[in-house]
Amino acid sequence: MGCKLFVFMTNLLVISLVSCNPCSRQQSINITSGDLQDGNSILHGGLVYKTGQWYEVEEDGIVSRFGCPCLESNRVCIRKCCNPRHMYLGYTCKEPPEESLLVFNPKVHKGKDLLNVTASLHFFYLHGLQCDKYLVDPSVDPEVLYIQENGTLLEYSQINDTAQWVAPSEYCVDMMTDDRDSIRMIALICYQNTNHADDSPALYISYAVGLLLSVLFFLATFMVYAFIPELRNLHGMCLMAYCAGLIVAYICLAYLKMHFGEDGEDTMTGCIVIAFIVYYSFQTSFFWLNVMCFDIWRTFSGYRGSTSTKKREMRRFAVYGVYAWGMPALLTACTLSMQYAKLPYWVIKPGFGDRKCWFSNWLSELVYFYPSVLALVICNLVLFTITAHRIRSIRQETAILKGSKSTSKLKQDKQRYSLYLKLFIVMGINWTVELVSFAVGGSNWYWVLLDISNIMLGFFIFIIFVWKKKVRNLARRRYRSIRGLPPITSEFRKSTNVTSTAVTEESRLSSDDAHVRLKDMN
Structure with a gap:
């Protein structure tokens, strides 16, 4: 056995020596x-x-x-990002208009001290960099770049006073000019090997496939509520708007997962655009959930109009839309302006596309994303708590009343409250998981089971709002109506009751609900 092992190792050594460049x-x-x-x-x-x-x-x-x-x-190799006689004009490698800019001669340092060394004579320039990399632009980022005499790059962060040493094979540098600043040196730096084994393509592709499967359930929920007239009330339209935001967000997230690791100018530009779309879409989903929580609170609080007509519902939906689409647009505009504004180095910026498509670090995400999410979650929790207390009070009041109509309406709105509560719990669990994984970090494999809950969100919403007997009956009736088929006999006998129940379950209390409250009797 030992002899065979010796022969195998010897052959392996000979092969490696022969084939080694x-x-x-x-x-x-x-x-x-x-x-x-x-x-x-x-x-x-x-x-x-x-x-x-x-x-x-x-x-x-x-x-x-x-x-x-x-x-x-006698020569030290470093990498120049563009080809010879080219530099960055904007974010594209082009030949500069002035002959004096053709010579690439960056400053050479020892630590942070400038040396009297001519870079073009001391270094040999290799061109291009093949890796997954991020851009460091001192005119935008609060960082300073120091090329060392031995070819190592010192990347110094002015925010937290930390330094990173980058090997010559892990970065490239070049000169850049645009309308933001004068000529300056920028660097493209390979991502450091801190991604564990979780960044395998199989994991990202699996996650993307899961997101797209969840999109199918979001889309099914959207289509059911869009094509059944009885469900296209205020509650149904709010739910459709909520699902629409998540459909866009999940599709864009799946795209980013499937294109993880690709580089290039076009890819990075698309990466930043999609990141802002994801940001806006997720914000709209949270604001629409807040709208639904407010609407159910309003239903039980007594602040309602004298009628519940389609016109009034459309007008109220428009008001809700200004809030639920307008506020995310305002937040996105603020984030966008902070992304591209020329600010002091100590100001925290979003950093989309700097080190990854999403926020550049946890601090940026904490400043620009989570405050609005946390505020809405707390607001929803308060609204649900107040509504639960109000339901208990109304139940005691209706115990005195014997009117079947008021009792039926109370039961229907309690059912709608139950639907929203389930949705809030599902969203709360998902984003609690997200916050925990955000705070703890570590390999993505540690959070696979928890990430599945995020992927399953579309399925949960479909089960909560669609996979119910009443909605299935309405869908069956709508399908037979479109096909010109007569209704099923047993279904026809129950159609009035089913329709009334489904509609009122998904809409607010009408003016007939006034006598549900004791004080309305006085």
């Missing part, structure tokens, strides 16, 4: 066009690559030569 492809440049001298040296770009400093690669029958300039003892 003097440097990796990332640390190489193509020198196929160079001059071959004496059969073992290649002159390319003013450098002589001796034996052991270059290698050949055959791909599709074509032999190419690659040199290893970083093996030269």
